[in-house]
Amino acid sequence: MSETQARPKKLVELNDLQLSFNPGKSNEVKAIDHVSFDIYEGEVFGLVGESGSGKTTIGRTILKLYEPTGGEIKFNHEDVTNLKGKALSEFRKDAQMIFQDPQASLNGRMKVRDIIAEGLDINHLVKSKKERHDKVQELLKLVGLNEDHVTRYPHEFSGGQRQRIGIARALAVDPKFIIADEPISALDVSIQAQVVNLMKELQHRHSLTYLFIAHDLSMVKYISDRIGVMHWGKLLEIGTADAVYNHPLHPYTKSLLSAIPVPDPEVEMQRQHIEYDASIETDGQAREMIEVNPGHFVLATPQEAKQYANDQK
């Protein structure tokens, strides 16, 4: 991706990232298959795809919860692929994660105060008990929870409240970059907007950068600046949210978009789902990311790219 000079600085760069589970065995799974993309400072990068497409694995690999089998990850222009020990924990102060299931991501044996302060304790960010208490109160307020919730246990909260505790925990170490791994898919629809709006607000206030992972394209379009579409460990298409949503190039993206239900019964009755034929990914031809429109890339052979470009007209 060469024409990026005009854009702000790159915060996260993935170059040809690969990760296989059970490498060399018969049940080898290529969870991340030669994926490259960049995330610019201050933007929300949405990553969509069906379950098992490798979006969560990418998020966890960036945070070094999984070891990549190939390629490199750069954060703030520094290579973090092989960080260990102290350097790794320094990096993890800058990059944090919000998890999918708020029930599973909070330890039920710990009080809310200790959950939120975990990152503070680990990184020795507070000196006294009082400072710790104040910081926790401040974070609770930030995510819209009551101050007297500190002595409560996670099971006493609703899903949305728990997710906000998870957000407070991630924010405690003052990160620059947050990986939100399907932060709303386990929540009730009425709560989803609440959490997404909170995330948007926090982004503006703390100038955060998000990698927003989801399978719900409409929600991703709402929050993201740019969107990447994944399938079977490969990145198929990248572009601005508008471009991907309104002018999809890859047939898989088209299929994904055609599956979004419309909240209008008359339109919904007319909606035709476009079936996706995955054989175009498995025919063995070499494909690479080709820039069809400025800033809008698609994984294709040169002929296919031409065809995608023609189809637009």
Add this chain to the structure above:
Amino acid sequence: MAANTNDFVIVGAQNSEANEHISKPALSFWQDAWRRLKLNKLAVISLWFLVLILGFAILSTIFVPQSKANAFDSNQVGTYKNLPPKSGLPIPGWDGQIKEPGATEKTDVYTTQNVPSKDKFLLGTDTIGRSLGLRIVVGLRISLLVAVAATFIDLIIGVSYGVFSGWKGGWIDTVLQRIIEVVSSIPNLIIVTMLGLLLGNGIFSIILAIAMTGWINMARQVRNMTLSLKERDYVLAAKSLGESSTKVALKHLIPNMAGTIIVQVMMTIPTAIMFEAVLSAINLGVKPPTSSLGSLISDAQNMLQFYPYQILLPSFVLVLISLAFILLGDGLRDAFDPRASED
């Protein structure tokens, strides 16, 4: 039929402050478990019984030294041997009367053997005139010592082995699990016999034998729990915050399997107590002058038909403590995991 939005009035959601409030009192995990345990009467009775008996056993070390329970006067065996329990009150079976071997009527053995009237034995005496009550107290102490030792071994070796094996995974886990399989395939009795040859019989070799094999079930259970817990999001969250493996184990893994651990301990204890009793009964346990519940039972079995109290009393104590541990373990399992007991 268009709905008029003016017909709807928002009730009870005036401000977010009120919505976020939780009125239920804050209960910690332990408080909640204690509350549920209290609902189980049998478990509570067992708990109090065990607390009392443990306190009694600790205090008894001052009042009932082992030498006193072992001592007997060889000149007076004829006077003091095989005296039945005597409470001093006319309670049938507890009044110092018993049918002597060959007799058809009950006689007061204390008078026929010319026992001085100041001496009475609440739980009777054995075949050489030692107080059965004192010997049971010593036996109880040994059983409880074995129980405590088994608990510590379970907790220290079993839990750390299991967590380490599960957390590391990969080839380390495979090797450690094969070791467990090898150790568990050796019969306990062989280990004890070998240790007996090496160290001589005694409480130490029993505890060592339990130490070598008793932790295996705990290690397996803890490993299984670790394997499932380490994939939880909160462990990933702690890792992504930079928590060290030791801290993750202490703060996240072990507290979340506390229920399993406690229940497993409660299941190990009666097994260990019974194991000690069996060993003592087949003369692989404590050395003869020292009494243990198992050796009391095996010593008395020859005279079962004539002096049944000599075998019934230690058996009764043995059954009672084992039962108390099992019932308490049951109650704790329900208290820690309310879902498991619903069906």
